[in-house]
Each structure stands twice: as C-alpha cells, then as structure tokens.
Amino acid sequence: MKRRLQLGIRGKIAAVILLCMIPVVILGVLLFRYRNQGRLDVVQRSHREAARAVASDIETFVASAVEAERTAGAAVTGQPYPVIGIIQLFASIRASNPFFLSLALLDPTGRVVADSPPTAGPLDLSKHPVFAMIRAGKAWAAGPTAWRGGRPTLELATGIRQASRLTAIVLGRLDLERLHAMLPHAPTAPEDDQGTRTDAVVVDANGRVVVDLRRPDRDPEAFRDLRAVRAALAGGEGTIDGYWDARTRVRYLGAAVPIPDLGWAAIVIEPETSALESPRRAAARELIAVLTAVGVGLFLAWVLGSELSAPILALVRGARAIGRGELGTQVAVQRTDELGELGKAFNEMSQRLSQYVGEMNALQAVSDAALSTVRLDELLPPLVRQVVVALRADGGGIWFVEERSGDLVLPAGFDGGSAAHARRLARGSGLAGRVAADGRSLVVSDPNGLATVDPDLLAQGAYAAMGVPLRVGGRVLGVVQVFSQRPHTFAAPEVRLLETFADRVALAVDNATAFEREREIAQIIQQTLLPPAYVSLPGLTVAGRYLPSREVGGDFYAVLPLDRQRAGLAIADVSGKGIPAAALSARARYLLEAFALDGRPPAAVLTRLNRVLSADADSKFVSLFYAILDPRGGTLAFASAGHLPPILLRAGEAVPVFLETRGILLGVESNATYATTEMPISAGDLLVMFTDGITEARNPQGEQFGEQHLARLVASAGGAAPQVVADRIVSAVASWCGNGTADDQTVVAAQVLPGAEPSP
C-alpha cells in the first residue's frame, strides 16, 4: 500500500516530465530525419559532382582528340601537300598519340584522300553518318561506339574549314580501351577490386559500358535500364538510389550525368554502406546525445519526484495517523515552498482538530450522561473537570437554583471536586447570581471587573471568568461557570462551547429529575401493593423481600388470607419497567385478589385472570405463580402462568425440589387454560418463590446467579426461619452482582409451622 503510493507520486511526476518530453522527442525525431535527408543530399551531391568531373574529363579527352585532328587537317590543307606527306604526317601523329587507331583525310565529298594505316583500295565514306553532321556545319562529330576485337572504339570526324568553307574532313578512329587513364578527376584510381568501392563508369548513347574504372567483369548492359542513366542519356542528371549488383551482392548509391557532346553518360556509384558510413556515424552520435539527454532528464525526474514526494509521503503518514485517531500528530516538513506551507497548515489543522475533538468529547460525555440514569452527584463533577480541561481554564463549577429560596447553591464537589462544603449565593449577587437573574451568559475578562462582580472568585485567584445559564424550556435551573487564573479573555467560541455544554447539562439534570420523579411514583405504586415484610397467618409464616431496580420493574407478591385455615400466596413479574409496569402490576394484583378471594382453585384463578388481562389491547406479559396453602389440611395446591418454578424444601430433607408445572404466561392467549397441582405438605416445609431478578442477577463477569445456586442456598438454610432465608438469599444475590441490579428482585419464603397440621 505504502509502496504503491510511493511509486504513485514519483511515477506521476516522472510521467508529467515524460509527457513534456514527448514533443521534444518527436521534434528530435523529425529533426533527425531532416538531418539524415540533408546528409543523404550531401552524399548524392558529391556523387553528382564526381560524375560531372568524369564527364568533363571525357569531354577534355574528346576535345584534345578533335584538336589533334584539326591541327593535322589544317596543316595539310592550308597548302598543296603531297599525299605521301599526309600519310607520313598522320603516321607520326598516330605514333605520338596511341589513341588514334587510324587517321584519314577525306575531301568534302567523303572520298578518302589519304589514310594511315593505309587501307586497300579507294574508300568512299560519303555515306558515313558523321558526314551529314559535319556538312550541316558542326565543327566535329562522333560516330557510334564500335567494338573491335572486344575493344571499344570511337570514330571522330573534324571538319577543316577555310573561310567557313568545308575543305576537308579528318576522320580518326580512337581506341577507348585505355580511356580510363584519361580520367584524372575520377573519384578513384583505376584498379580492379571487383567493384566493392566507389566506381566511375562511362556508358555510350546505347547505355553500354565504354569505360569502367575498376573494370570488374560487369555486364556491359548493367546500367542501361537504370532510370537515372536513361535520364542522363536524355540530357538530364539523375540520382541512383539503390542499384543492386547481383554479382557482388552490393547495393549502390550514385549519380549519372550526361556527356552532351557525345550523347553519353558518366556514372559514379558507391556502395551504400560506404556512402552512408559517415552520415550514419554522425546520426549515431546524435542519437547517443539525445538518449543521454533523455536519461539525464529521467534521472532528474526521479530525483525531483523523490524530493517532492518525500514531504507528501510525510503528510500522508500524518494524515493516516490522524485517521487512526492520533490527533495532534505533527509532521516534519522543513521547507520554504508551498509544501512547507502545506506542512505547516497540516500541523495547525491537526492541533486544532485535537483541541476540537477534546471539546466535542467533553460535550459528548455530557450527552451520554444525559441519557444515562446515573445520579447527578456522580455524573456532574467529572463533567465539570472535563469542560474545564477542554476550555483550558483553571476551575469551574455548577450552581443550582434552590426552588424554595431562589438562592444559588454549589453542592459540595460540584466545583470539580475541591470544595468540601456547599456554598451559597443570593440571587443577583456574584457572577453566577447575576447570570441566574438575567438568564444570559456573562464574561468578565479582568480582575478589576471581577472585583466588582464577584470578589469571592477574585479571592480564589481568578483573573477572568464566564458563566452561562442552565436552561430548560425557559426556566433557569442553574449556572455553569469557569474561571482562568492566568490573563485570558474568554472569546465567543469558548462562550458558545460552554453554552452548548450547559444546554446538555441542563438536559441531563432535567432528565435525571424527571427520571427520579417517575421512579418515585413507580415505587410508591409498587410499595402500596406489597404486603408487610413479615406476615404471620395461622400455621404459616411468610417473609417477602422486594428490591426495586433503578428503573422500577413490575414484580409483586401477595399473601391472601382466604379463610380461617387457608392462605393464598402469589408471586408475579410483569414485563417492562417504570410506571406502565407498575400500573399493570397493580391491576393484576387487585384482579388476583378479587378472583382468589372465594378460595377457588389456583388454575381457575389464573384462567380468569388471563382472560381479563388478554383483553387489554397492548397487554404485557405477566408471569404468575399462585399457590393455596392449607397447613392444617396438609395440602399445597398451585398453578403457574409461565413463572419460574418455586423451590420446596421438605423438613428433614437435604435436597429441595422445584415445583414444575405447565402454563403459559398471562396475557398471551385469551383462551389458555391452567392446571392445578396438589401435594401434601407438613410442618417445617419451606416454600421459596422468586422472580428472575434473583436467578438472572449477574456478577461482573456476566454469569447468572442461577437456579441451582439458589437451590443450594435454600438447602443450606435447613430449618432457618423464613425471614432469615429471605435475607440470606437477598444478601447472597447482592454480593454476587456487586453493585446495581438490572431487574427487580423479589423473593418470598413461607414455612409451615409445627403443630399446625391436624393430629393423625
């Protein structure tokens, strides 16, 4: 979780930086491609320039050949010149210029005048294609290339003119086999390396190779169909971008340029690998630079992310701590930027929250207390201490308006615990007296003010004080006051807090008062139902104990003298608590008495009682055990309406029995019927009836007192008087559950007196 978050915040910062880098990278790629294109352009330009140099070398070679022809022609036509002399001259020219395979002088009609080496018979070359061009006025013209014995040759005709009149033509056949030696500007020296390096090639008008500088055994027609070569032969320049030589398995780049004078083309090709080597190296260098920059960027992103995330993570830990309830947690963010501000704000918030929650807790405690049924003298002193702490005051107290006199009384302990005696203030005097009289909050912020308002408080060392009324429905029940012994001005929020506190205390006081009143009423009702704690009847002693719980419940028991020798005994538990339960108890109690009075059997009494109680619309349950004891007749008759079976301990026996019988609770089913059980009793027999407040009483561990426990207690009583048994049971239960009981506790013990039974 923590780890994920850590990645989260750093990752996000890195992601933002990466996002920012995307356009940079795209721009870089575009620039890179543009630059690569530029580099390719440079390579191609260099290829074209090399090709142009080759073309220019060829033209220079042709021009020098033309010049040689013109010089020779001019020499022999400017004056009468014997044919033999011409032949001799031509032979010497050929000797000095081995490129000339042959030289011939022709008259303007194309007839051979002289030639070297001599050919057999007169030659008529008037149909030769170059003549037309010379006759048409060209200074010189070249014929198509021809291969003789595998050597390329070229016929070159030069017109000799005097005053623009054609006087003769010199026709030379040039041997091109060694033309490569005449290309000083070619990009490479002539050698044979099978064409894996830069090469210069010259092709004739048909695209056939005339010169191949490196002279590999290349197909003479290899270049004919290249687009760039066709373009060059047509007079334009072309770029070769990818000529595949299947023989050497090398891919070439290069250029082809025209040699216009001849209609040929000069080609320069370079293996792609070598051509692109330097651009690639440059590109690689740039790529490395870019990647290094990106790497540095990422590293910086990580560092920055860590730097930013550390305080955020500290804040997250702080927030989690607060979430766990560790209010007031402070985080250490020592920075001067916004994160530092955030840390500071967080710390302030945390501290305020802690303080606020403290105040809320103080208020909540009062609310909880208001709902509880604890006595006010136990409830309020701790609350006073709490509100004093929450307000960071030094002392305080709760004054009550005394109903009789209207005076204000601070009960002992209600100042948070220090005062041992109650104090009293007349209405209108002192801070509390004024607040009670005016019904308004009052704040005194300096000792001078206190001196006039409440000299007693000043005497207690108070510097500033405030008091707020305890009000319920417009009636002032009392005053809550706090004071500070240090210079302090109680501000509006503190007054509001104390007022809120007072409202809740007032509610608690009102609740407690109302509860106390209700309890008193219920108890009064209940007490009127109970027979005296000890009843003596003919042949029978009955002792009953009833302990009402804090909320009075619906237990009751009855001892009904039926006639001179019988008595009715009843114990009952009405579900619910308070006045409603007490009222139903009373109703059930008097109905029972009315139905039982004529001494009819217990089952009949219960059946009638049930019918009446079931008719109540919102009836509660009543469990009731009713027995008729006839000590003189020695019989016990009983019926139960869902009540806990009483215990019968027969005289002289060690183990008591439970008087179990079936019968549904009263008020559940109107047509329910009950059964009477009869058994003999004799002197000394002890009957113990009880309610669930006895058996279900719990110890602090939550364990119930239990019926078996009760039975053992009764057994151990062996022969004791009913009052003693009843008291023992009550005190055993009281010590079992420590303090406070949740339910009414009722126990009734009855014992048949000796001598009551009829003499046999």
Added chain:
Amino acid sequence: MELRIGTRRVGEVTILDVSGELDLYTVPRLDEGLRGVTTGPGSRVVVNLTGVAYVDSTALKVLTDNQKRVRQHGGEIVLVATQPTIVKIFKITGLDAVLPTVATEGEAMQRIRTLPPPEA
C-alpha cells in the same frame, strides 16, 4: 454484547440467524428484522437462536407478537434453540405452545413445510 442478525432464504423459507443477547436494548432490531421478512401473506420464517446467549421478557413479547401477527396472515414462525437456558425459558413461560421450538434447522424446515400452503 452486541446483536447480529443475518437473513438467508431457503426456498420459500426465510431464516434469521440471530446471535448475541436479546434484551431491552437489542430487541427492537429483532422486531425490525422479523417485520421486514414477514410483509406478505403466508410468510414462513425460521428464527435460529442457536447463537443467542440470553433472552429477556421483551424478546419473548416481540417473538410472540410477531407470531400472532404472522399467523393471522397464514404464516408461521419456528424457533431453533439449543441452549438449555433458552429452551427452558420457552418451556417455563409456556410460550413453546405459541412459538414452536426445535433443536435443529432441519427439524424447523420440516415442521414449517408441513404447514398448508399459504392462500395467495
């Protein structure tokens, strides 16, 4: 100890699994739970009290009142209880006459299925 109430359905039967203590403070939730699953006619409900440690008279009242109400609409509530103290309470109060109490959920299902089908 708090009260937990879980609701399951097995066919036509709704089963309420109740655990904790049923007393004055927690009983309103049982009442709410029972009323929630017995809105229609012929509701068949098994209340499993196996996990209940304590039942007071208000809980008995709520169970009984709900049984009366449900029966008026042709339904039935059956209790499952194994804790001896709880079983005993139903026996002593005689309420087992109104609230059939059995020891296992299987018995409860069998018992509730033998009822005549609800009249729609």
